[in-house]
């Protein structure tokens with residue numbers, strides 16, 4: 001079973017709930033590392049929790065949501081071992097896997113997209129990392145985190 005962890009702040013509870021229902025209906029096993037109320041919370045705390053749980057568990061990928069996806073993706077990318085891609089369309093979703101081998105994708109609960117988030121998740125999940133020259137680049141990205149640049 002494909003294991004997914006999802007984290008969200010107060011801005012994206014409804015979208016999170018919709019995505020969880022959809023992911024479960026697609027056969028994914030989903031862990032909710034986000035909040036379920038609209039009480040204000042700081043998105044770096046959610047990013048940290050979801051990413052730390054991801055690194056401890058045997059998850060296939062993670063999904064992060066805040067109002068725009070920006071703050072939570074920036075936060076996630078501070079954590080060693082996390083490559084979080086902020087996604088706007090299926091092209092970015094596909095490339096996030098094929099070239100960047102992202103292990104998290106982020107969306108904004110307050111953003112209006114031209115495509116359903118569900119389609120972008122499917123595109124990301126079914127794409128395959130190309131390796132080759134992209135592996136070298138991904139390894140360089142990871143080393144930036146390790147050196148604490």
Ligand code: RB5
Pocket residue numbers: 009011043066067068069070071072
């Ligand atoms: C919260 O109001 C909002 O700032 C947050 O969800 C996110 O959009 C930040 O990047």
